[in-house]
Amino acid sequence: MWFALLSFLIINLILIVMEEILKLPQSQLKLHIKELAEDYYVNYGRRVCTSCPSDINNMLITLRKHYKMTNFEFKKLNGIYKMKQGGSVTISNKSMTDEIALEFLSINKERISLFSKYPENWEELLDNPTVEPKVDVEPIHLEETPIIQSDLRDELSKYKMQELREMYPDIKATSKEDFITLVLNED
Amino acid sequence: MSCIKKITADITFDCQDKALKGLAGSKAVIINFDDIDPTATTSTGATISELNLKSGSTGFSIGWYKDLGSTAIEFTPNSEVVDGFAHSFLCRLGTSSAANAEIASELKGGRFIIVVETNYKGVSNADAFKVYGFENGLELSEMTGNSGENAGSLLFTLRTKEDTYEEYPYAILSETDYLTTKASFDSLFASV
Numbered sequence: 001m002w003f004a005l006l007s008f009l010i011i012n013l014i015l016i017v018m019e020e021i022l023k024l025p026q027s028q029l030k031l032h033i034k035e036l037a038e039d040y041y042v043n044y045g046r047r048v049c050t051s052c053p054s055d056i057n058n059m060l061i062t063l064r065k066h067y068k069m070t071n072f073e074f075k076k077l078n079g080i081y082k083m084k085q086g087g088s089v090t091i092s093n094k095s096m097t098d099e100i101a102l103e104f105l106s107i108n109k110e111r112i113s114l115f116s117k118y119p120e121n122w123e124e125l126l127d128n129p130t131v132e133p134k135v136d137v138e139p140i141h142l143e144e145t146p147i148i149q150s151d152l153r154d155e156l157s158k159y160k161m162q163e164l165r166e167m168y169p170d171i172k173a174t175s176k177e178d179f180i181t182l183v184l185n186e187d
Numbered sequence: 188m189s190c191i192k193k194i195t196a197d198i199t200f201d202c203q204d205k206a207l208k209g210l211a212g213s214k215a216v217i218i219n220f221d222d223i224d225p226t227a228t229t230s231t232g233a234t235i236s237e238l239n240l241k242s243g244s245t246g247f248s249i250g251w252y253k254d255l256g257s258t259a260i261e262f263t264p265n266s267e268v269v270d271g272f273a274h275s276f277l278c279r280l281g282t283s284s285a286a287n288a289e290i291a292s293e294l295k296g297g298r299f300i301i302v303v304e305t306n307y308k309g310v311s312n313a314d315a316f317k318v319y320g321f322e323n324g325l326e327l328s329e330m331t332g333n334s335g336e337n338a339g340s341l342l343f344t345l346r347t348k349e350d351t352y353e354e355y356p357y358a359i360l361s362e363t364d365y366l367t368t369k370a371s372f373d374s375l376f377a378s379v
Contacts, residue, residue, distance in 0.1 A: 090374055
């Protein structure tokens with residue numbers, strides 16, 4: 001029983017630490033890339049190329065989903081948008097949290113068309129952010145650890161061939177399908 | 188004769204502000220000339236203080252490897268029209284894919300402006316972002332491909348159209364400060 005309790009506490013501690021790290025601004029987040037990469041490896045069984053920007057982006061997006069930090073996701077996986085005209089703050093899947101997404105939508109509700117995933121009651125959340133988000137669009141399956149191959153195949157399919165080549169420089173293939181198959185076989 | 192101008196300031200060299208070649212980040216933003224919102228875009232002399240696109244429009248990123256993308260300018264004296272500068276952007280479509288064939292076709296019919304971040308950023312990073320083709324746009328002037336050269340890539344040049352000119356060798360984009368301009372650049376000037 002003590003062992004179970006200790007395990008529960010450790011898991012929760014890791015959860016809190018990872019969430020805190022993922023909330024850090026870009027400049028400080030860079031200092032924790034190795035910890036995040038290790039956590040990503042533990043959860044998904046794949047080593048991240050820590051010198052490849054696109055691979056790091058992919059890792060951050062996946063970990064944010066993993067820790068259920070956001071119910072929002074842009075259609076453009078690597079898209080970046082300015083929060084408001086004339087400002088210096090941007091929003092992307094890499095930095096997405098529910099709070100930031102709602103701030104972005106509060107400026108212009110039509111921006112919802114930019115999202116591929118969002119809570120069903122997003123308009124209600126704009127008025128009252130404390131309401132529980134109703135998620136009915138492609139729920140994230142946390143229990144699937146490590147990630148099943150079909151999910152990973154779908155995830156990798158979103159990338160362009162050039163981006164895949166940057167993420168997996170050792171893999172050679174002429175078609176995207178073959179490339180992804182080789183990636184999955186490698187893991 | 189009001190077009191004839193005089194030098195109005197010293198031409199100096201500052202050892203603390205040395206020249207630096209190259210484009211930063213191996214990336215540029217290409218914008219359809221017609222997507223620029225002229226009513227919301229402001230410039231004074233060679234400095235653009237606001238570059239805004241029409242609602243719902245966005246620029247597109249264009250990336251390259253190492254130093255395979257570059258910009259160039261030249262003075263174009265002309266006996267028939269006003270003298271000015273011609274801008275060029277040289278880059279390549281990396282692979283002979285179907286997607287790049289589509290892009291090549293779009294490039295040949297369009298008019299664009301190009302925004303880049305240079306390695307040289309000037310004092311307080313105020314000169315980091317440059318715009319090419321701001322006044323008249325750039326059009327495809329050359330595209331070549333050879334299966335046995337340049338890894339089969341398609342090399343292309345966007346250039347100021349013949350008999351048009353730009354008043355300045357480049358325009359500086361400076362929206363308030365570096366971070367604000369960088370945010371616009373990273374978001375591809377998307378108007379959402």
